[in-house]
Every structure is written in C-alpha cells, then in structure tokens.
Amino acid sequence: MNKTEQECISAHIREDHPYIVALRRYFHQHPEIAKEEFHTAERIEAELDKIGLAHKRVGETGVYAEIQGKQPGKTIVLRADIDALPIQEMHTCEYTSMIPGRMHACGHDAHTASLIGAARVLNAHRDLFVGTVRLTFQAGEEIGYGARVFVDSGYLDGADRTFGIHVASDVPVGSVVVMPGPNNASVDWFKITVHGAPAHVSTPQLGVDAVYIASQIVTALQALVTRCTSPMDNVLIGVGKITAGDAYNIVAQKAELEGTIRVLTPEIRKQMKERLEALASHSAASFGGTVTVEWKDFTSPLINDPTAAREVQAAAIAAFGHEKVITQRKPSLGGDDFAEYILKVPGVYAYIGSGNAAKKETVAALHDSMFDIDEDCLTAAVTLYVSYTLDYLNGTV
Secondary structure, eight states, X not given: OOHHHHXXXXXXXXXXXHHHHHXXXXXXXXXXXXXXXXXXXXXXXXXXXXXXXXXXXXXXXXXXXXXXXXXXOOEEEEEEXXXXXXXXXXXXXXXXXXXXXXXXXXXXXXHHHHHHHHHHHHHHTGGGOOSEEEEXXXXXXXXXXXXXXXXXTTTTTTOSEEEEXXXXXXXXXXXXXXXXXXXXXXXXXXXXXEEOBOOBTTOGXXXXXXXXXXXXXXXXXXXXHHTTSOTTSOOEEEEEEEEEOSOTTBOOSEEEEEEEEEOSXXXXXXXXXXXXXXXXXXXXHHTTOEEEXXXXXXXXXXXXXXXHHHHHHHHHHHHHOGGGEEOOOOOBSSOOTTHHHHHHSOEEEEEEEEEOTTSGXXXXXXXXXXXXXXXXXXXXXXXXXXXXXXXXXXXXX
C-alpha cells in the first residue's frame, strides 16, 4: 500500500472504533458458554449481513465467511473465538453480564468484535489486495472443541497462512506480542480410576485400599516432573479432583483422580502420557490394585511458525513501531486450540496488550471474575488483523 492507502485504512479503523466498542459490549452483556453460542452466532451473522458477506454455520454455532480480493492469490485464515465462561461476573459496569453465572472473562468478546471490525475494513477495501480472506468465528475454545470442527470440515484446506489474536492483561495496551516457537501448552485431561477391594477399616489386610493407592499416585506424579524431565522443559502435572470411598470405616474399593498435563512440545507430551500410565499401573500393582486411565485431548501445543512470526512482526512494527512490538515472552501453560489451525496451516497467534494500570480491572488475570479490558486495545486488534492480512496477501512481508 502507498501512504494514501495506509492513511485511508487507518482512518476507517479509527472511525469504526465506537462501533466496535459497542459491539464488544453487547457480546460482553450476552455471554454464552461453549457449544451454546447460538445467539452470539446469530449476531455475528447479522453483522456480516450488514457488510454484505455471505456466511455459513460450521457445526451448530461456528460461523464462516470469505472476502475475495481484486484478483486470485494466496489465502489467509483469520480466527476469533466466541465462547464465554461459566463464571459469575463481579465487575460492575454499564455492560456487566446480564446472564447469571456466565461471563466473558477471557476476552473472546473483544476477539469477536475485532474480527468483525477487520471484516468491515477488508471488505470495504477489497480493491487493495489480491487473494482470499477466510473469516472463522470459532465456538468452544474453552473446552478444546471448535478448532477441530473447522479443520475437520475442510475450512482450512488449501490455505497459506492462519492468524489469530488474544488479549493479554499483563501487556500494556498499545503493545503487542509476536513470538516464534512455543507460546501455549498442550492440554490433556486425564482420569485415573483405582480399583481396590473393600474391607472393614479395622482389618485393612483383607482389602485393597484404593484411597491409599490414589494418594501414592498423586505424590509420585510430581516426580515425573522433577526427576524425569529437565527443569527447563516447562512441564506441569496437576490433580484437581479426587473422589473415593463409601464410608469413614470402610477400606475404599474405588478412587478417581482427575487432572491435567501441560507441556510445550509434542515429544514431551507423548512421553509424559506414557509415563503417567506406567506409574499409575505400577503403583496400584504394588498394593494389590489395578487402574484404568482415560484421556481427553483438548489441544496440542501452540507453536508459532517462525517464518509467519517474522511476517507478523514486520507488519506489527510497521503499524505500531518497534518499541510497541514484544518478540520474547515467557510461554504460557494455558492452552488454546488455535494450535490445531497452526498444525494444519502455518500461522501465528499474537497477543494484544489490554492492560492499563490506571484501571485495575484491566490488569486482572484471565478467567478472573473482575476481568475487563482497556477498550483501546480493540483498535490495535483490528489494525493487526488488517495490516498483516494486507501485507501477507500483497507480498510485502
């Protein structure tokens, strides 16, 4: 783009800011959790109708649309997640959640509004780029569901790049983070069921104590982290739920442990799952019990493609300046199923600073009941969506 075209795009984004703020506040007031985003999807579709973009449902609550440039070329897939969390909002403001026990505490309302904003700009200026923009409004990120629906349904087939954003309350508003390599951990849920045998608590030798075995497993699991992996490998095993026993005076015949493994590489992920199963089985056998292990694969590690990361960094520097682009940051052991997009098509997940120390709710952690954003971050989000899309499709990065 020449200077005049760049100024035209920037002016459009600035003019749209009040609209995007209002849209984000609407989504914030009407949060819907994973697989229940029916009204959210309807509102997204209504906004796409206003733009004049055809759309289709993906699964029950995902939404897909395309924008064609002035001639054929490469294809980029843009993604926003749309689901909220089962949290009661404690932050009181004019746009507080109207749905009891539901809250946008992870910024997905901002992501959705920003991608609609980017769609408005890109569609209005389709004469400025070649190729195709695919818009994906993805359901069920919080449960590791929606990304695979888009991937498995073929909506990423033949694409050249993927790109997504996430707000970050620990990054100052106005700054962005674009880091190559591991950014987020894989998320694997497990349930270990320990099978023992009941007996009166006064004669434990006549039974097999599932509670004792479960306790040994909980303790021993931490050795997989501290003694079987490097301290530099960022491995986490957490047990968050234990259910066991029938009565205080009966040796428990069954215990269930539910937890998660978080790692940053596929190789260590596979290794840790195998070692957990072996440890649980051997621990139970030592005391006469057995175990069964169940797994749910919520998401793969999110590893930004190095080439794509350099492209996004260049676009971000051009848009915001060197001082506002952070290229190194500690990876998070929280997961994000945008990882499945990147596994299918090389891409990048960027973080948009949304924190403002003068507004304490904007520096609250993700998933906190007080969470909010500095809404100036919406302009940065729309700008990065649009800038990278135009630069990539036009071959200027």
